[in-house]
Amino acid sequence: MGENIFVGIATWLRGLLSGAGVPDMWNDTILLVVKLVAILLFILVNALWLVYMERRVCAFMQSRLGPIHVGPKGLFQTAADIGKLLGKEIILPKGADLLVFLLMPVVIFIPPLLIFGVLPFGKNMVAIDMNIGVFYLLAIASLSTIIFWAAGWASNNKYSLVGGMRSVAQMVSYELPLILALLGVIMITGTLNLNTIVDSQKSIWFVFTQPIAFLVYLIAGMAETNRTPFCLVEGESEIIAGPYTEYSGMGFAMFFLAEYANVMIISAMCTVMFLGGWLAPFGLDFIPSWLWFFLKMYLMIFVFMWVRWTYPRIRVDQLMGFGWKVLVPLALANIFVTGVGMYIFRAIGWWS
Amino acid sequence: MELLDSISWVAVAFHTLAAVAVISALLVVFVRNIVHAVLWLAVFFISLAGVFLTLNAEFIAAIQVIVYAGAICIMVVFGIMLIRRWNMGETNLFNSQTVAAAGVVALVTMLSAFLSFKSGVVEPAGDVPVNQVESIATALLTKYVIPFEVAALLLLVALVGAIFLAKEVKADDADSHS
Numbered sequence: 001m002g003e004n005i006f007v008g009i010a011t012w013l014r015g016l017l018s019g020a021g022v023p024d025m026w027n028d029t030i031l032l033v034v035k036l037v038a039i040l041l042f043i044l045v046n047a048l049w050l051v052y053m054e055r056r057v058c059a060f061m062q063s064r065l066g067p068i069h070v071g072p073k074g075l076f077q078t079a080a081d082i083g084k085l086l087g088k089e090i091i092l093p094k095g096a097d098l099l100v101f102l103l104m105p106v107v108i109f110i111p112p113l114l115i116f117g118v119l120p121f122g123k124n125m126v127a128i129d130m131n132i133g134v135f136y137l138l139a140i141a142s143l144s145t146i147i148f149w150a151a152g153w154a155s156n157n158k159y160s161l162v163g164g165m166r167s168v169a170q171m172v173s174y175e176l177p178l179i180l181a182l183l184g185v186i187m188i189t190g191t192l193n194l195n196t197i198v199d200s201q202k203s204i205w206f207v208f209t210q211p212i213a214f215l216v217y218l219i220a221g222m223a224e225t226n227r228t229p230f231c232l233v234e235g236e237s238e239i240i241a242g243p244y245t246e247y248s249g250m251g252f253a254m255f256f257l258a259e260y261a262n263v264m265i266i267s268a269m270c271t272v273m274f275l276g277g278w279l280a281p282f283g284l285d286f287i288p289s290w291l292w293f294f295l296k297m298y299l300m301i302f303v304f305m306w307v308r309w310t311y312p313r314i315r316v317d318q319l320m321g322f323g324w325k326v327l328v329p330l331a332l333a334n335i336f337v338t339g340v341g342m343y344i345f346r347a348i349g350w351w352s
Numbered sequence: 353m354e355l356l357d358s359i360s361w362v363a364v365a366f367h368t369l370a371a372v373a374v375i376s377a378l379l380v381v382f383v384r385n386i387v388h389a390v391l392w393l394a395v396f397f398i399s400l401a402g403v404f405l406t407l408n409a410e411f412i413a414a415i416q417v418i419v420y421a422g423a424i425c426i427m428v429v430f431g432i433m434l435i436r437r438w439n440m441g442e443t444n445l446f447n448s449q450t451v452a453a454a455g456v457v458a459l460v461t462m463l464s465a466f467l468s469f470k471s472g473v474v475e476p477a478g479d480v481p482v483n484q485v486e487s488i489a490t491a492l493l494t495k496y497v498i499p500f501e502v503a504a505l506l507l508l509v510a511l512v513g514a515i516f517l518a519k520e521v522k523a524d525d526a527d528s529h530s
Contacts (some may be wrong), residue, residue: 019398056386097387097388100387100388100391128412131410131483131484131485132410132484132485135414135418135485136410136414137412138418139415139417139422140417140424142417142418142421143394143398143417143421143422145422145426146390146391146394146421146425146426146429149426149429150387150391153387162432165433168426168429168430172423172426186390204383210443233414323450328499
């Protein structure tokens with residue numbers, strides 16, 4: 001029950017369209033567009049509510065209440081905030097590169113949308129099943145770097161430029177351990193397809209067989225999304241808000257929401273690669289697979305928030321040193337151990 | 353509906369992507385601000401990845417995005433930011449070496465025309481394999497293993513060299529200030 005609700009809707013829509021005499025190719029196209037629009041809506045609404053979740057989690061960790069007045073338990077607080085931001089004046093800084101300045105908050109949402117198109121949300125629930133899913137995802141994710149930098153540069157502000165350069169340096173440095181950590185999982189499964197990776201975790205999740213890769217991935221993922229303790233890109237006390245300093249109104253809100261979209265991607269990716277994706281643990285099949293996916297994803301998002309409100313920001317040189325001298329060697333060692341382990345396990349016949 | 357069905361959508365996609373690629377490549381050369389040139393370069397690389405996708409070469413397309421749009425553009429960004437000028441509007445200028453440039457362009461055009469006529473229209477040898485990654489990996493680690501290892505060695509040398517240079521500067525700094 002509930003398991004096939006989304007797949008059922010897709011089948012129903014397809015039947016409805018072919019019943020109305022729509023040719024197959026158009027049927028597929030319409031269905032794909034519907035899926036992608038649904039995903040876009042999901043990202044936007046979810047990013048909005050994650051801001052609320054962040055504020056509540058932060059409040060509880062600091063013995064406060066957080067937003068409670070707008071709507072039941074303050075649930076509409078962030079929607080009201082967005083309404084306010086939409087009504088605000090967009091201030092254009094003097095000497096800014098207007099076209100780039102105004103374009104970047106718009107295109108910042110393209111990489112997250114492209115990535116969500118290939119994520120398996122549940123059993124048979126993937127908009128585009130790609131053979132090279134993991135690789136595609138990493139490739140698209142690397143595109144946000146240049147958008148942050150261009151936003152910082154176009155603002156014509158020293159702090160923004162410093163923030164933009166910090167974002168470039170940080171994202172390039174931490175992309176490497178992120179990819180190397182995922183390599184351990186890919187070596188075991190021998191595939192880049194996200195669905196197959198989920199399927200091969202039926203007996204044991206990779207968080208237990210690849211604990212070091214999981215930790216490296218988690219830390220590098222935090223750095224990739226520019227969240228505390230790696231929020232040097234924004235660093236309020238040092239460079240005000242980095243690339244977003246000059247943005248006001250909805251332009252700022254777009255960057256803010258994109259950060260949460262990126263947190264969702266890193267958490268969803270973590271769920272797929274290490275936590276068994278939509279597979280139910282302990283045979284608890286009565287909960288639908290997509291609900292398991294979202295439960296695990298939100299658990300990971302909560303961990304991200306927990307870390308954010310627990311640790312202070314680290315220094316720039318410590319950030320680089322940690323990335324290159326600790327995480328990269330650790331990830332490389334993990335790949336080596338995984339490779340050797342695979343051969344030993346094959347030799348003694350525990351694993352084929 | 354019949355008209356729409358008769359159109360080859362792959363051809364439409366190819367021509368759109370090709371137009372975007374050509375226009376953005378021209379803009380990389382012609383815009384006066386070098387930062388805009390980098391952004392157009394990223395657009396060019398991504399549209400080229402789209403052309404690879406129309407050939408069913410998903411893996412190559414992803415490589416195109418991660419290596420060129422992701423890494424090469426970032427490298428150019430570092431280059432620009434390290435040699436920053438005050439007036440960014442005048443950083444990608446034309447010079448007066450028209451004769452030399454015309455000669456080089458004519459030579460390159462003739463060479464590429466000659467090569468393309470010589471090779472003729474290439475017919476595809478077969479369908480693209482479904483599991484491209486495995487075929488590429490097998491080719492890299494069997495037939496082309498020596499070039500692959502040499503490239504790896506070259507990258508390692510470059511990495512060691514970069515670390516050495518960074519260390520050197522630091523030591524000099526400490527000496528001159530103490």
